[in-house]
Amino acid sequence: MYLWQQKHCYMEWKRPNTITGSAAEGSKYFRREDIEDRLWNEIDKNNHVLFLAPRRVGKSSIVKHMAKNNVHSFACLYEDIESDSSIQDFYRRLCRMTYVALSVVGKNKSLLSKWLKKWRITSIGKEKITIEKNDLDYRKEFFDLLRDLQVQRQKIVLFLDEFPDVLWKIYKRHGNDDAEILLNDLRTLRQTKAFKDVFVMVLLGSVGLSHIVKKVTGRADKVNDLHKEYLYALKPTQAMAFLDYLMKDATMQIDDETKKYLLDKIGHFIPYYIQLTIEECDDLLFEEQRPELTKPDIDKAYKILLKKHQYFEDWDSRLSKYFPHKYAYLSEVLSVCAANNKLTIQEIYNIALSHKNETEWKADLDDILIADGYISDEDDQYQFNSPFLKDWWKSRHPII
Missing domain, CATH: 3.40.50.300 (P-loop containing nucleotide triphosphate hydrolases)
Structure with missing residues (x-):
């Protein structure tokens, strides 16, 4: 519970029930x-x-x-x-x-x-x-x-x-x-x-x-x-229930339409990204002593989070750590996919050829980028699972 002071007025502010550091335990744990x-x-x-x-x-x-x-x-x-x-x-x-x-x-x-x-x-x-x-x-x-x-x-x-x-x-x-x-x-x-x-x-x-x-x-x-x-991302109904769980008794208020906008913005319902967004939105409203969350608030919080590289760098570093000889190929696939929103199987093969990876390119795609949750395919169209990760990757590895 926090006290917010402005012009000699105090307002009690209860934070959402989030945790983005260590693993969630006790009342912080949303059961699966x-x-x-x-x-x-x-x-x-x-x-x-x-x-x-x-x-x-x-x-x-x-x-x-x-x-x-x-x-x-x-x-x-x-x-x-x-x-x-x-x-x-x-x-x-x-x-x-x-x-x-x-x-x-x-x-x-x-x-x-x-x-x-x-x-x-x-x-x-x-x-x-x-x-x-x-x-x-x-x-x-x-x-x-x-x-x-x-x-x-x-x-x-x-x-x-x-x-x-x-x-x-x-x-x-x-x-x-x-x-x-x-x-x-x-x-x-x-x-x-x-x-x-x-x-x-x-x-x-x-x-x-x-x-x-x-x-x-x-x-x-x-x-x-x-x-x-x-362990897959939350389903839409689970994500909405999780959002309600986080917001119970919190000062910040989110109406149903704004909840849907927030989840649509996140796209891929990983609990960590939902909580990061909620915390950033809550910080914005706390500063302004304003409890009602709006769509522009969500857009602003999203942009702020993309600049906080510590929340996303692990996705990049583990590729270079475990696959140093394949990193250039894997990174370019992700960079082009982020820039273009989608990639075809032929476009990925062309990238593989440029890296002399004619033999294992498809296994690397399936067993690394898809299996480890970076991208997924539908009818041979490949795209990022998470809009957050896609937008961060685009800013971190721009196509020049």
């Missing part, structure tokens, strides 16, 4: 029960899941809610694992997460006591422990841990965010051999019934895991048995 149900269904079947969506679509918020509101008898925990850069880092984390997950559900005290002594666990608190023992092979420790769990028949579900980034770091810092060891281990965990009965992973990523696996191994079949779930 259809996605939650699909994920739980696969977990119930002991299927390991690859949960994919571009950044900022809301996948982390969904699984954090699932981990903390588990209605099953599973021991669940979510963590962002992006900082891990070695096999030892990864398995040490899995050991620690498993210990914490079991501690939270209050089961298997004899096992917890055993691991407490062996790993020299300190700083015990809610979801926060430190494993002090450094001279252990935590890869071996984790597989031994799973064998202990088989006896107890306790199922662990770990939600691991940004797993593709971890595999990429291991590959870049330690080479193909270590990355392949990890991929083979995960395949063993997925395909060995004794392990599947007690341990399920939900791997989250904002870039397709198959891209990285193909770089490491030359083929993508080592992850083909992962069950894939995709």
